[in-house]
Amino acid sequence: MSVGATPDRFQAADVDGAHHREDNYLLASSGLGSWLVTLDHKRIGVMYLIGIMASFFLGGIFALVLRAELFTGQKLFLSEDAYNQMFTLHGAVMTFLFIIPSIPAALGNFMLPIMLGQKDVAFPRMNLASFYLWIIGAVFFLCAIVFGGLDTGWTFYTPYSITTSTRVILALLGVFVLGFSSIFTGLNFVVTINTMRPHGMSWFKMPLFLWALYATSIIQLLATPVLGITGLLLIAERALRIGIFDPELGGDPVLFQHFFWFYSHPAVYIMILPAMGIVSELVAVFSRKHIFGYRFIAYSSIAIALLGFLVWGHHMFVSGQSQLAAVVFSGLTFSVSIPSAIKVFNWLSTMYKGSISLATPMCYALSFIFLFTIGGLTGLFLGALSTDIQLHDTYFVVAHFHYVMMGGTLVAFVGGLYYWWPKMFGVMYNENAGRLFCLIVFLGFNLTFFPQFIMGSRGMPRRYARYVEEFQIYHQLSTMGAFLLGIGMVGAIAVLIYSLYRGKKAPANPWGAATLEWMCSSPPSLHNFEEPPAVGDPYNYDNLRYDEREGGYVVVPGAAKKTSSH
Amino acid sequence: MNLLSTLSLLAEAGSLFFTPSNSVFAPEVDNLFDLIYWISAFFFVLIVAVMVYFVVMYRRRPGHSVQPSPSHNNVLEITWSVLPSFLLVLIFVMGFTGYMNIRTPPDDAYEIHVYAKKWSWLFQYPNGAESSDLHIPVGRPVRFILESEDVIHNMFVPAFRTKMDCVPGRYNEIWVLADHSTGTGIKDEDHEPTWLFCAEYCGRDHSNMKAKVFVHETGDFDAWVAKAANLYEGRTMAEVGELLYKRKGCISCHSIDGTRKSGPSFKGGFGTAHKMADGSEVVMDENYIRESIRDPRAKVVAGYEPVMPVFPSSRLSDKDITAISEFIKSLK
Numbered sequence: 001m002s003v004g005a006t007p008d009r010f011q012a013a014d015v016d017g018a019h020h021r022e023d024n025y026l027l028a029s030s031g032l033g034s035w036l037v038t039l040d041h042k043r044i045g046v047m048y049l050i051g052i053m054a055s056f057f058l059g060g061i062f063a064l065v066l067r068a069e070l071f072t073g074q075k076l077f078l079s080e081d082a083y084n085q086m087f088t089l090h091g092a093v094m095t096f097l098f099i100i101p102s103i104p105a106a107l108g109n110f111m112l113p114i115m116l117g118q119k120d121v122a123f124p125r126m127n128l129a130s131f132y133l134w135i136i137g138a139v140f141f142l143c144a145i146v147f148g149g150l151d152t153g154w155t156f157y158t159p160y161s162i163t164t165s166t167r168v169i170l171a172l173l174g175v176f177v178l179g180f181s182s183i184f185t186g187l188n189f190v191v192t193i194n195t196m197r198p199h200g201m202s203w204f205k206m207p208l209f210l211w212a213l214y215a216t217s218i219i220q221l222l223a224t225p226v227l228g229i230t231g232l233l234l235i236a237e238r239a240l241r242i243g244i245f246d247p248e249l250g251g252d253p254v255l256f257q258h259f260f261w262f263y264s265h266p267a268v269y270i271m272i273l274p275a276m277g278i279v280s281e282l283v284a285v286f287s288r289k290h291i292f293g294y295r296f297i298a299y300s301s302i303a304i305a306l307l308g309f310l311v312w313g314h315h316m317f318v319s320g321q322s323q324l325a326a327v328v329f330s331g332l333t334f335s336v337s338i339p340s341a342i343k344v345f346n347w348l349s350t351m352y353k354g355s356i357s358l359a360t361p362m363c364y365a366l367s368f369i370f371l372f373t374i375g376g377l378t379g380l381f382l383g384a385l386s387t388d389i390q391l392h393d394t395y396f397v398v399a400h401f402h403y404v405m406m407g408g409t410l411v412a413f414v415g416g417l418y419y420w421w422p423k424m425f426g427v428m429y430n431e432n433a434g435r436l437f438c439l440i441v442f443l444g445f446n447l448t449f450f451p452q453f454i455m456g457s458r459g460m461p462r463r464y465a466r467y468v469e470e471f472q473i474y475h476q477l478s479t480m481g482a483f484l485l486g487i488g489m490v491g492a493i494a495v496l497i498y499s500l501y502r503g504k505k506a507p508a509n510p511w512g513a514a515t516l517e518w519m520c521s522s523p524p525s526l527h528n529f530e531e532p533p534a535v536g537d538p539y540n541y542d543n544l545r546y547d548e549r550e551g552g553y554v555v556v557p558g559a560a561k562k563t564s565s566h
Numbered sequence: 567m568n569l570l571s572t573l574s575l576l577a578e579a580g581s582l583f584f585t586p587s588n589s590v591f592a593p594e595v596d597n598l599f600d601l602i603y604w605i606s607a608f609f610f611v612l613i614v615a616v617m618v619y620f621v622v623m624y625r626r627r628p629g630h631s632v633q634p635s636p637s638h639n640n641v642l643e644i645t646w647s648v649l650p651s652f653l654l655v656l657i658f659v660m661g662f663t664g665y666m667n668i669r670t671p672p673d674d675a676y677e678i679h680v681y682a683k684k685w686s687w688l689f690q691y692p693n694g695a696e697s698s699d700l701h702i703p704v705g706r707p708v709r710f711i712l713e714s715e716d717v718i719h720n721m722f723v724p725a726f727r728t729k730m731d732c733v734p735g736r737y738n739e740i741w742v743l744a745d746h747s748t749g750t751g752i753k754d755e756d757h758e759p760t761w762l763f764c765a766e767y768c769g770r771d772h773s774n775m776k777a778k779v780f781v782h783e784t785g786d787f788d789a790w791v792a793k794a795a796n797l798y799e800g801r802t803m804a805e806v807g808e809l810l811y812k813r814k815g816c817i818s819c820h821s822i823d824g825t826r827k828s829g830p831s832f833k834g835g836f837g838t839a840h841k842m843a844d845g846s847e848v849v850m851d852e853n854y855i856r857e858s859i860r861d862p863r864a865k866v867v868a869g870y871e872p873v874m875p876v877f878p879s880s881r882l883s884d885k886d887i888t889a890i891s892e893f894i895k896s897l898k
């Protein structure tokens with residue numbers, strides 16, 4: 001029977017409704033084949049997880065090679081050409097293959113239907129198609145790497161990208177296909193959230209992670225087509241010389257930058273919004289406090305999604321765009337910082353008077369708040385026109401976006417992975433090891449990227465294979481940090497993988513969370529729920545109590561329907 | 567450079583985040599940077615302190631339990647959304663005024679043309695002098711007109727606190743007024759120049775596309791630029807010819823090692839006979855070279871397209887042509 005195809009969603013799995021452990025989705029059917037054609041959102045989520053983690057480690061290896069080469073400032077083992085390819089591939093793999101799909105496609109896919117108390121997304125086949133598009137896109141990328149590489153930077157600026165002899169067209173086709181994958185996921189999520197919220201879950205009873213995914217999906221739907229078209233135009237320019245972007249043919253290279261950033265700045269919010277959603281869940285659960293300012297957080301996600309479309313010009317302050325444009329874009333850029341700041345204040349207020357557990361996911365959430373605050377505040381230096389002129393295209397920018405994308409999105413992603421791991425695989429990991437590697441990641445991260453703020457403001461340009469001696473000390477600190485960070489990341493993932501073999505069996509609700517995914521067994525059965533779960537306030541923990549025998553939280557009998565009054 | 571000497575250097579320089587500046591608008595940029603820095607430091611310390619305090623105060627422990635507190639408060643939330651906006655407006659306005667200074671050159675500025683190409687810089691001065699490092703006078707506004715011959719480059723001088731893209735097919739401009747010289751005298755060794763970097767990725771040697779910036783005392787600059795315009799002083803004719811061969815672009819079509827490009831190679835060409843497109847034979851001598859430069863279509867070597875541009879005397883003087891002939895003659 002094909003999963004998700006039957007309309008009666010809560011058909012009992014067995015005749016008598018009895019539920020065996022073997023019903024869990026991991027064991028429901030076996031063999032590689034049963035995974036490859038599955039329509040189960042959970043299995044698709046797991047396959048995505050494997051794919052993006054592989055991409056992350058590939059991109060991570062590129063990063064460590066880059067950092068190693070930069071240890072001295074002279075040639076160590078990479079020629080200039082090899083270095084340029086390396087940073088391009090690092091950026092392109094991390095952005096297109098890893099960070100954009102990471103949270104929505106892996107964790108979102110797995111959790112979204114369960115958090116709605118449903119058994120699948122609205123269009124399970126489209127979901128599977130989206131995964132295969134991701135694979136095809138990744139294959140195009142790998143082909144580009146194998147057959148001649150790519151050296152344009154992940155931004156593909158013209159006219160360089162028109163003249164280089166590397167595999168621009170292959171990579172752009174990859175981006176194009178990945179774009180469709182992203183659009184499919186976004187469309188699926190929008191429809192699922194719009195039409196499949198259960199009885200009793202009004203918009204403002206929805207978990208904030210779903211608000212974040214909803215806002216993200218809107219950006220994916222509206223912005224990604226622009227990237228696709230830009231890619232096609234660039235392919236046409238290279239292959240047919242039509243004269244849109246190439247100055248030799250009367251085209252305008254700055255036009256390309258407008259097109260490119262019109263997608264790629266909103267893409268930054270595709271990366272960060274779901275991360276903020278995860279942190280909202282974590283902070284509430286591990287403080288056992290109702291999230292503070294629910295509506296403000298929800299609205300700020302939408303505000304960020306919409307304002308995110310109006311600020312792309314801040315990447316082009318020194319491209320020679322008109323001074324008026326620069327001023328307008330600078331002003332709009334600052335408007336995005338307000339909703340981001342609101343969220344930070346709300347998270348802190350949520351912790352007030354709570355009962356804060358420093359479980360591993362919460363450690364990642366705290367780490368996120370620390371790092372994202374630095375990332376966001378350093379955005380102020382870049383949004384202000386006169387300081388941006390000095391900082392543009394220096395290591396200051398590199399540090400800024402790594403604090404936001406890696407310190408923010410990646411850290412939240414790992415936190416979310418630790419949070420949902422017991423649900424996804426039915427096992428508990430070693431808490432102390434989890435926290436230790438979280439700390440190593442945190443220290444390694446700061447050692448890697450903080451020195452980059454300093455060297456950047458002192459004038460070290462980005463995308464440099466060689467540099468002058470005065471920057472050496474900062475590069476050396478940064479390189480040492482990178483290797484520490486690498487150890488931390490490998491360790492963090494190893495802890496999770498080890499738990500698959502040796503972990504204790506997870507209870508249904510180990511953290512005492514009130515969102516619906518914790519109401520089904522760990523791991524969930526094929527159809528998630530036997531009967532529709534009772535919908536309550538997703539942040540009311542009053543009616544949950546720790547149960548020794550279960551090793552997790554259970555609903556206080558008779559209190560299931562209670563919702564918080566506020 | 568080791569850690570200790572760096573730290574002591576930084577202590578002398580005064581700030582971790584700045585490199586010494588050399589332009590009149592740098593202090594304004596640095597002040598805004600400082601202001602944002604302190605605002606950020608304030609909020610960062612506040613946020614982290616509150617976070618750590620809460621974690622310690624309210625950590626989960628036996629006997630501790632959640633205390634009731636409201637889960638929203640409109641007054642509070644509106645306050646902390648609106649108040650920071652005032653700071654943001656302040657930062658925005660200061661950034662804007664600083665920017666207008668950086669982007670608005672005075673009318674009487676001295677003009678230098680900047681040609682960026684993979685992977686070198688060429689600076690051209692009003693009297694015709696050219697250099698691959700940048701030389702400017704102190705205390706006098708200088709306007710740069712930026713062009714690129716191939717892909718996008720970016721002229722970035724950290725000490726000036728300014729940068730601007732060089733975009734093929736359009737002119738961009740920036741300006742600077744340096745407030746102190748980098749040394750006295752016109753020889754490079756007498757200076758401690760600062761760096762000029764290419765800040766827009768442009769291919770293989772992007773990170774090697776840098777130049778030095780020399781800021782001269784006023785009298786020194788006039789002497790330097792006069793000397794730079796006079797290529798002939800201190801060079802043999804053949805050496806000048808070689809410089810011209812590179813700078814004026816002959817190099818892009820004529821090799822000196824026998825390789826065939828869009829024009830014939832100069833190697834061993836002098837004094838030998840060449841077959842022309844119309845069937846005649848011409849011996850390459852000074853007169854033939856001069857004619858080929860001034861009127862390239864008059865005699866075209868067999869097997870080549872007539873693509874060479876005309877060089878009028880405004881671009882190559884007769885003396886220059888003599889130097890080029892000497893150079894070609896030297897290529898045996």
Ligand code: HEM
Nearest residue numbers: 268272314315337376379380382383391392393397401404
């Ligand atoms: C919310 C999460 C954010 C993310 C994920 C993010 C990410 C990025 C990335 C990837 C870049 C580099 C693009 C490149 O040149 O390759 C960048 C640059 C920039 N960011 Fe952000 N950013 C975020 C927040 C902010 C905020 C809050 C501000 C301003 C208040 C800001 C202002 C800027 C500016 C002005 C640039 C261009 C800097 C330059 O190239 O000179 N960003 N950001």
Ligand SMILES: [Cu+2]
Nearest residue numbers: 764766768772
């Ligand atoms: Cu460059």
